[in-house]
Every structure is written in structure tokens, then in C-alpha cells.
Amino acid sequence: MIRTLMAATALATLASPAFAETISVAPGDGAQERLQEALILAEPGDEIVLAAGRFDLTDGLSLDVDGVTVRGAGMHASVLDFSGQRGAGESLLVTSDGVTLRNFGMENPKGDGIKSKGADDIVYQGVRVTWTNGPAATNGAYGLYPVESTGILIDGCEVSGASDAGIYVGQSSKITVRNSTARANVAGIEIENSRQAIVERNFVTENTGGILVFDLPGLPVKNGGEVLVRNNLVANNTTPNFAPEGNIVASVRRGTGIMVMANDTVWVGQNMLYDNPTAPIMVIAYPLAFEDPEYNPYPREISIDHNQVDEGGTDPQFEGAEMLLAAFGGALPPVMWDGLEDPEMTTLMVHPDLAGWSVNLPEQGAGIESARPGPLDVGAIGQPISIEGWGAPDELEARLK
Amino acid sequence: MIRNLAILGAAVATLAVSAGVQALPPPKVDDTLIASDSLPKTLGNYGFFLDRAANDPAPGVVPYRLNMPLFSDGADKHRFVYVPDGQEIAIGDQGLLEFPVGSALIKTFAFGEGGGQRKIETRVLLHRADGWVALPYVWNEEQTEATLALAGKRVPVTTPWGEEISYRVPNKNQCKECHGLEGAVTPIGPKTRNLSTAWLQSFLGTVPEGADTMPRxxxxxxxxxxxxxxxxxxxxxxxxxxxxxxxxxxxxxxxxxxxxxxxxxxxxxxxxxxxxxxxxxxxxxxxxxxxxxxxxxxxxxxxxxxxxxxxxxxxxxxxxxxxxxxxxxx
Structure with a gap:
């Protein structure tokens, strides 16, 4: 059933619908107003269908109705083009629960691409965000940006060119990021200050850093952890860092594969890591000064299981790299740890097949110049951890098509 | 709880101003429309003003100003509050005036000086039984009617310092981006600390502690x-x-x-x-x-x-x- 968006009838009353409806929006004149009006007038259960073609948009769009689906004819067929964007901090903002975004593309957002904030139980499937000029500091920060939400499923999406993270999940829980491609961003996929996240079967390539699991101080949602990173292909992450200074990812070294900073309970296993020449796998404490008394800057209970890895850090972006390379025989072993730990906790456990090295920093906040590098000396991984309750809830999986 | 003492005085004053105006329906604020779940198509539907240009407030519609206003590209703002007759106003968190259900806040954004001033948009916040609703209305070229623009609009304007800009009228959801708190729409501006002692005295009949502390x-x-x-x-x-x-x-x-x-x-x-x-x-x-x-x-x-x-x-x-x-x- 198609509901025609005749302003007069639609505006006359907002009676509750008997059942869900389908609202079609085509590109062309007035696309900004027609699409935004559809997003406002949608009712729970409705589907907004983006016709094939290019929508020229000038201002941020937003959706604040629960249970709405926005779907297009394909990530390359229905394209929201924000090249002419003149206002707003993100191109699509979702603030309601139970939303599904499916099969459309977005190009050249001026700020963030799609931000969903306080939007529980959201599904992103087959959504593409591209900055078409490739890596540039003038690109927006995040491609897909769910934050402060419970229940997030990202499947079959594609982001490239983000000047911060392609797929960024922050201050959230019950998260799955799967089957997605993150290419040519500063960070491919970043899970930050979040819990119960599964990152699996993604292709993460040509970024500065591939997959980052970060916990930062001073945020409203603290104590990130319970993150599983498995079965990802993390390769050729050799793009020079193009993030604007001041952002935490601006400190990520070119050639970082999977990086864990602080956090409690992270399992990294069964990934394929090739050509990440600073460090295929890096585990470090938060390196900066902080004031937050509730913050633990050290990684705790980090398990590095078997991963398929090449020779390791062949071109590390550190001061003194040449000496390090000579000391380690031409390549730094694949697992790099800064050597900092919470004395009351187990920091790191590594599968015996994987070699590693420690920077052996003397204290949290110390610079690389005070390094005393040596071989990695940590225990082997222990029992598999329970991931019960991790990842997106079943109800979100059931929405995949 | 404070009685809304200013209603009667404001009503007398505005009636006097509009004495010569010929019947412009509706003669008073349409309380039913404010309370309904509809999205009224024009600003005129509400009856907040006695004239089509929305200069003369209807009985019960009281102008106010803020010590420290929000910057909106240099727009001149005309603010009004409407509280249904006999209803009471409470003072909430941080001195935010808590208007009863049936109330409305009306803010017109205009550019230009004196008689040449042109209204661009009027934003309306309606307090309905299930919460506040924010709606943007855009003025026509003739300045006789403002029409609901749910999806917002861009309008070329000249700022007071002579800059030509593309002024953005927010869409309904964007209203909530600023007016949203814990997921619900709420007024922002009318806090006692940002309102003058004199206005509070006249409107509430009392001046709460901490009022009028923000610099003008x-x-x-x-x-x-x-x-x-x-x-x-x-x-x-x-x-x-x-x-x-x-x-x-x-x-x-x-x-x-x-x-x-x-x-x-x-x-x-x-x-x-x-x-x-x-x-x-x-x-x-x-x-x-x-x-x-x-x-x-x-x-x-x-x-x-x-x-x-x-x-x-x-x-x-x-x-x-x-x-x-x-x-x-x-």
C-alpha cells in the first residue's frame, strides 16, 4: 500500500495507522523537503523507500520515529549526495529506536555520515558511505556512527574516506559489526567505550589503522570491554594518517592492524593480518595524561588467540625504527605490547604460535624515547571466554534480509 | 505555584491596540487547536495574533525578552508566551518556567530595520497533554501568512552587518535536536536567571530567587x-x-x-x-x-x-x- 505524500491530507491529522505503510520518495526537485517530510510523517512500522537515482541534498536529514525502515534500491543505486551540504553536523541523524537502514548509499557528507544516537536496536544493512575524493583531512569524521545505544547490528556495509573512523561505535553495548568493508579511512572500524561487541568477517584495508578497540577517559559512558574480534581480513593498512590533530586517532601509526588500548576483556582470534607494517596486533595503555579518577588506562584480560599473520612490523612508524628492526632481525614480531599493566590484573595472554615484543615503557604516559625494547614475555591464552549476551540481539538478526 | 497575574493586564492592553481592526478570525487563541494532535497548517490558525502580520498579540499572549539571547545569524527575535486563562506556572529545575498543558511559546525571526523588517519564520512550541511539540512556520513574501514547513527551508537573507546568507529554517526534528532532553521536547529559553526582574514581577507576580542573574x-x-x-x-x-x-x-x-x-x-x-x-x-x-x-x-x-x-x-x-x-x- 502506497501512501501519497499530499501535504494537505497528511497534515490534516496524525491519526494512528491501522497498519504499516510504504512511502516512496524519488530523486529530483525538492528532494530535501520531500524526503525530510517523509521521515517526519512516518509512523512506527512504516517503510520509506528511496527510488533509484541520486538525491541532491543540502541539509542534514533526521529520523525520530521508532520502528521505521529506510531502504533503497542498492548501495550504489539509491545515493544520497551531500556534496552540496550547507549545514548540520551529520548527514542523517537517527534518534529513535528499532530503526532499519538498508541498501542505500551516501556520498560526501560534510561532517559525519549517519549518526544514530540514543537509538536502540538499530540495523544498518547494505549501507555505503563514501568520500569520493579518497583520504583527505577535509572529509567528515565518521561514516557510520552509532553512539549511546544498546543493540546495534552493522552488516554488509561499506565505508571509505573517513578522516576519523569508517565504522565507529561509541559508548554503546550489544554490538555486531560484520561482513562489512572499511577502506581508506584513518581507522577502519573503531569500538570505543563500549561493551559486548563482536567484530567479525570484515574486510579492513588501506586504512591507517585497521580495527581499533579503545577505552578513553572523561566520557559519560566508561569502562569499555568484552569485545571479540575474529575472522577479519585486515590487510594493507598503510595509508598515511590523515586525521586532524587533536583527535585520538591522529596518534595511530600507519600500518597498525588490530589495536587494543585500555579496555577490559578483549579476545582477538582467527583473523588474517597482512601488510600492517607497524604492528599487526598492538596492545597498549592509554598514552596521555588524564584526570578521570574512575578510569583505568591499562588493558586487562586481553587474549590474543591464533591469528594468521605475516612476518610482522617490517616498516614500523617509530623513532628508532631502524635500530629496532636490526635488533629483531628485520621485522618486529607480530604482537606489540607497550609493557604497561595494572599490577592487580592479568594484562595480556598470547597464543604460543605468535611471537611478540614489548616496548617496556617505564610508566603510563611515558614516550617512546624511554623504551627498553625486549621480547614479549606473557602467559599463553587460557580458557575460552564466554560471549553469552555479546553482539546484537536476535531480534536484530531477524531483520536482516 | 504562581498565578499568572499578567493575563488580564495584557489582554486589556492588546484589545485597546486592536480596537480599530476589523474582524480577523479567530478573535482569541484557539485552545482546542493547541491541545489537539494536529499539525496546524498556518500560524494564523492558532489566533495568537490579532493581525495577519503577527505584530499585535491576542489576549493572553505576552511578549518577553531574554537577557542573553541565542544567536541566530543576527535575526531580530520577537518572543511571546501564551498560558491559558487561570492556569498556573511552576518554577522547575534551574529556574525553568514550567508552563501548564495548553501553553505555547511563539518566537518570530526577522531581518531588517524598522518598517522594512521582514519576518522569515515563526517557531511555535505547544504544550500538549503528551508533551511539547515544536513546529516551524515560514512567512510568505507578502508577510500576511506563515505556513508550516515540517521539512524546513532555506531563505536568502541579509544579516544586520550586510552579509548575504542562506538562512536555514530548521525542520521539525531539528527543533528537537536543540529542544530535546532525555528524548522529550522541552523549552530552553525562559529560565528565571535569564529573565528580567521587572518582567517576572509583572508576569508571575513575584521574583524567584536567582532570577535575572545572567548579564544582558x-x-x-x-x-x-x-x-x-x-x-x-x-x-x-x-x-x-x-x-x-x-x-x-x-x-x-x-x-x-x-x-x-x-x-x-x-x-x-x-x-x-x-x-x-x-x-x-x-x-x-x-x-x-x-x-x-x-x-x-x-x-x-x-x-x-x-x-x-x-x-x-x-x-x-x-x-x-x-x-x-x-x-x-x-
């Missing part, structure tokens, strides 16, 4: 530099940058009442600023406005960098100067 914009040069800047940041930024609101995930809390230095940005690193950081490390660097991300973003007009994100097509140079002066003295 026009007195900013002589005002205490901290008070002036913090009032400006509260009014222009804190509707998003506070817990429970649009920018809560930034951890930046710019409310007037916040006293934690880190929360107001002092030596605080950005969280999700992207290129909004401008290559700088901290939101506020004491004594160094040029090294402060806050100043950088306020001073930018570029989407993705500019703050505020909405309702700004041009930089508030005088507002930036106010904040720079404060940071320089920290």
Missing part, C-alpha cells in the same frame, strides 16, 4: 567576563552540550550551573570532533583562545566544523569575542 547582551562589555561568557555558552551551546541532550556523548557540559572545569572544556580533549578539532588538542586552553577548539569551532562557518551545528550560517563575531576575552583571562 547589550551590557556585555561592562559585565563580569566570566558571567558574560558563561551565560553566552549556556544559551548558545548548553542545550546540546549537557547530559541527556544531543551532544551528551562529547562529555562537554556548558551549562551555567556546571562548575567542573574539565566538564566545561578546560584542558579537555575532544571526543568525536573530527576535523572540528582544527589540529588543536584541547577544548579550552586557559589563557590561550587561539589554541582552544571551542573558539575555533565558534569561529567557523563550515559545516562539519562550525558550532553550533544548527541555526548558524554566519559567525557571531561579537559572541566569539566574548568567549575569547574570558579564555584569555583564565
Amino acid at each position: 547582551w547589550e551590557d556585555r562589555a561592562a559585565a563580569d567576563r566570566t558571567a558574560a561568557a558563561r551565560a553566552y555558552l549556556d544559551v548558545n551551546c548548553a542545550h546540546c552540550h549537557r547530559p541527556g541532550s544531543t551532544a551528551s556523548n562529547s562529555g562537554l557540559d556548558l551549562r551555567w550551573e556546571t562548575d567542573d572545569p574539565h566538564a566545561i572544556g578546560i584542558n579537555k580533549r575532544p571526543v568525536a570532533a573530527g576535523r572540528g578539532s582544527g589540529g588543536l588538542q584541547f577544548d579550552i586552553v586557559p589563557g590561550d583562545p587561539e589554541a582552544s577548539i571551542l573558539v575555533y569551532r565558534m569561529g567557523s562557518g563550515e559545516p562539519g566544523v562550525a558550532m553550533p551545528e544548527l541555526g548558524k550560517a554566519t559567525v557571531d563575531e561579537e559572541g566569539v569575542a566574548l568567549v575569547e576575552r574570558w579564555i584569555a583571562g583564565l
